[in-house]
Amino acid sequence: MTERTVLPPEESLDELVGLIRRISDEQGAALVGPDGTRMKLPMPVCDALRRVVLAMERGQAVTIAPHNLRLTTQEAADILGVSRPTLVKMLEDGLIPFEQPGRHRRVLLRDVLDFQDSRRAARERALDEMIAVSEEGDGHTATATKPVRTR
Numbered sequence: 578m579t580e581r582t583v584l585p586p587e588e589s590l591d592e593l594v595g596l597i598r599r600i601s602d603e604q605g606a607a608l609v610g611p612d613g614t615r616m617k618l619p620m621p622v623c624d625a626l627r628r629v630v631l632a633m634e635r636g637q638a639v640t641i642a643p644h645n646l647r648l649t650t651q652e653a654a655d656i657l658g659v660s661r662p663t664l665v666k667m668l669e670d671g672l673i674p675f676e677q678p679g680r681h682r683r684v685l686l687r688d689v690l691d692f693q694d695s696r697r698a699a700r701e702r703a704l705d706e707m708i709a710v711s712e713e714g715d716g717h718t719a720t721a722t723k724p725v726r727t728r
Contacts, residue, residue, distance in 0.1 A: 580642035585633040597630045644687035647676075653684040657693060667692075 600606045606623045618626070629639050647648070653673070654664035668675045668682060672674050673692045675682045 580646055582638050582640045583629075583633075584638045587609055590630060590634045593630055594634045598628050600627065616618055621631075642686055643692070644685070646686040648686055648689065650682050650684065653689045656689050701722040 581669070600623065602620065602647050605620055606626070608618055609615050632639050650664050650668070651661050654661045657664065659667075664673075665682070673684060674688050674699055677682045677683070
């Protein structure tokens with residue numbers, strides 16, 4: 578399977594979004610075939626469908642790709658929102674695994690996504706720590722009033 582990008586449909590997704598939001602994790606959802614055959618969707622499939630529909634409702638295209646997809650450095654850089662030279666430096670620094678079968682480096686999508694998740698988690702931990710330090714020193718109220726200017 579190769580990657581495939583799907584654009585949001587022209588017609589409204591309001592009715593589908595309403596249905597998707599009413600599906601609970603306990604009850605799940607089912608797929609009904611043209612002949613009436615009904616099959617309960619496994620929860621990971623239901624969750625993926627929910628994410629796709631909600632992204633499309635926001636006007637976003639959705640790309641479906643296997644995690645073992647090999648990316649060029651430019652494709653990986655685009656996913657991470659960095660320049661290609663920055664990504665190459667990250668690869669050379671050992672932050673993301675890569676292969677170099679010939680002249681060109683290749684990166685697995687799963688490795689890029691893992692790095693993105695770890696970077697996001699590190700940012701959240703740093704923010705939590707800053708909030709804790711600020712609350713300890715009462716820093717959140719110390720700047721609540723405007724400074725008085727003297728001439």
